[in-house]
Amino acid sequence: xxxxxxxxxxxxxxxxACLARVGHQVFCMDxxxxxxxxxxxxxxxxxxxxxxxxxxxxxxxGLLSFTDSLATVVQHAxxxxxxxxxxxRPDGSPDLSAVRAVARSVGQHLDSRYRVIxxxxxxxxxxxxxxxxxxxxxARSPVAAAAGDGGVAVLQAPPELHFDxxxxxxxxxxxxxxWDTFNPDRIVIGAESERAEQVMRELYSYWVAPxxxxxxxxxxxxxxxxxxxxxxxxxxxxxxxxxSFINEIANICERVGADVSRVAQAIGLDKRIGNQFLNAGAGxxxxxxxxxxxxxxxxxQEYGYECSLLRATLAVNDTQRKRIIEKLQRELRILxxxxxAIWGLAFKPHTDDIRSAPALEVATQLLNLGCRxxxxxxxxxxxxxQVQVPDLQVTPSALAALEQxxxxxxxxxxxxxxQFDLAEVSxxxxxxxxxxxxxxxxxxxxxxxxxxxxxxxx
Ligand code: UDX
Numbered sequence: 001x002x003x004x005x006x007x008x009x010x011x012x013x014x015x016x017a018c019l020a021r022v023g024h025q026v027f028c029m030d031x032x033x034x035x036x037x038x039x040x041x042x043x044x045x046x047x048x049x050x051x052x053x054x055x056x057x058x059x060x061x062g063l064l065s066f067t068d069s070l071a072t073v074v075q076h077a078x079x080x081x082x083x084x085x086x087x088x089r090p091d092g093s094p095d096l097s098a099v100r101a102v103a104r105s106v107g108q109h110l111d112s113r114y115r116v117i118x119x120x121x122x123x124x125x126x127x128x129x130x131x132x133x134x135x136x137x138x139a140r141s142p143v144a145a146a147a148g149d150g151g152v153a154v155l156q157a158p159p160e161l162h163f164d165x166x167x168x169x170x171x172x173x174x175x176x177x178x179w180d181t182f183n184p185d186r187i188v189i190g191a192e193s194e195r196a197e198q199v200m201r202e203l204y205s206y207w208v209a210p211x212x213x214x215x216x217x218x219x220x221x222x223x224x225x226x227x228x229x230x231x232x233x234x235x236x237x238x239x240x241x242x243x244s245f246i247n248e249i250a251n252i253c254e255r256v257g258a259d260v261s262r263v264a265q266a267i268g269l270d271k272r273i274g275n276q277f278l279n280a281g282a283g284x285x286x287x288x289x290x291x292x293x294x295x296x297x298x299x300x301q302e303y304g305y306e307c308s309l310l311r312a313t314l315a316v317n318d319t320q321r322k323r324i325i326e327k328l329q330r331e332l333r334i335l336x337x338x339x340x341a342i343w344g345l346a347f348k349p350h351t352d353d354i355r356s357a358p359a360l361e362v363a364t365q366l367l368n369l370g371c372r373x374x375x376x377x378x379x380x381x382x383x384x385x386q387v388q389v390p391d392l393q394v395t396p397s398a399l400a401a402l403e404q405x406x407x408x409x410x411x412x413x414x415x416x417x418x419q420f421d422l423a424e425v426s427x428x429x430x431x432x433x434x435x436x437x438x439x440x441x442x443x444x445x446x447x448x449x450x451x452x453x454x455x456x457x458x
Pocket of ligand 1: 174278279281283288289
């Protein structure tokens with residue numbers, strides 16, 4: 001099939017590359033011309049394991065191409081994915097200006113051939129109908145065609161449109177986005193018509209109707225637009241709540257002398273609970289959970305419903321960062337004038353994404369308290385981090401960050417941090433305190449090196 005992907009961010013690029021890999025002809029479009037040029041040269045805008053190789057192979061096979069021309073994409077593709085960003089506004093509601101602009105422009109370029117317009121951007125419940133309206137508006141707004149006789153632009157009559165809107169939320173995690181796209185737990189399709197549903201079944205046939213007998217079909221959930229949109233929010237809100245829940249349990253564990261790791265392991269053996277997303281720590285960050293939980297609260301409010309549980313989910317997450325500061329204050333007393341080393345800036349390992357990263361929030365609080373903060377991350381650069389926190393010092397060596405530091409705080413569980421020689425860590429660190437904000441170090445080993453171990457909920 002011929003597929004257009006509008007917006008080559010995380011979701012768009014990964015989706016486009018994976019669809020090309022299974023045999024579709026994919027046109028990835030972005031209005032950032034410089035980005036498109038870099039993609040054509042094989043330079044990825046994000047760090048994502050396996051993506052660069054996949055894109056290169058797809059480009060070499062002729063199934064993936066990049067363009068900054070929306071007209072080209074709408075002209076050639078029978079399925080058009082909208083995969084642009086929907087960041088949070090200060091009040092928590094999502095900023096839909098990019099979706100609005102794309103939907104209108106798609107409408108301006110549509111002709112009378114049938115198209116399926118797929119919303120993959122995370123948009124509030126009810127946005128499917130709104131996108132339809134914008135596409136129709138776009139088609140009605142005059143398109144200045146090539147200048148006619150005498151240089152006067154010719155206004156074309158709007159074509160009779162044949163299109164359906166589909167909601168097809170993504171559930172991919174940064175750091176394993178390619179793997180997740182090839183191995184999803186389910187594919188969700190909210191469709192307005194049977195025709196659109198059939199197009200989507202064909203598009204995803206590699207997953208939902210595999211030809212190889214050894215591949216199990218991925219469950220396909222076909223539903224209405226609003227339910228599909230809600231599934232995405234409900235899934236992320238549930239996962240975020242699960243983490244906030246275990247963090248709350250961790251905070252009680254600390255006070256009663258229990259170990260949250262053992263508690264999480266044991267409750268996770270209950271199949272109804274499950275063992276994933278029960279790691280207590282400094283809380284969740286990233287581009288999805290904070291934005292989506294806030295957006296759901298905002299949707300509730302819009303419809304006169306107060307989301308008290310989700311507000312608590314957000315509040316627990318917010319205070320979880322402050323607990324790191326409290327732990328340092330308890331151990332070091334006065335923080336003003338101290339040097340604190342931070343290991344890990346990304347919101348989680350195997351990504352260079354620092355959006356809503358707990359590490360940067362902790363660094364900001366420490367700087368505000370008069371500390372000097374020296375950080376290390378295996379892939380986040382000083383330039384990247386300093387855009388958000390200008391006074392943060394970033395070193396390319398994890399061990400160098402320890403020199404002159406009164407305490408070490410581990411904020412991202414990069415595997416290499418658990419592998420350092422703790423005797424060396426102990427020798428370099430001026431102070432004795434190690435706050436393990438991700439419970440990823442071995443407590444006994446840290447203590448064995450003569451350091452004070454402070455974990456989360458243990
Ligand atoms: C998430 C969802 O998992 C994905 O399905 C959705 O499409 C996008 O949002 P992502 O943001 O990439 O993916 O990261 P994820 O691995 O889910 O982690 C989110 C945050 O939760 C990270 O900050 C992580 O450190 C934290 N986390 C995760 C915990 O604190 N404890 C856990 O047990 C799991």
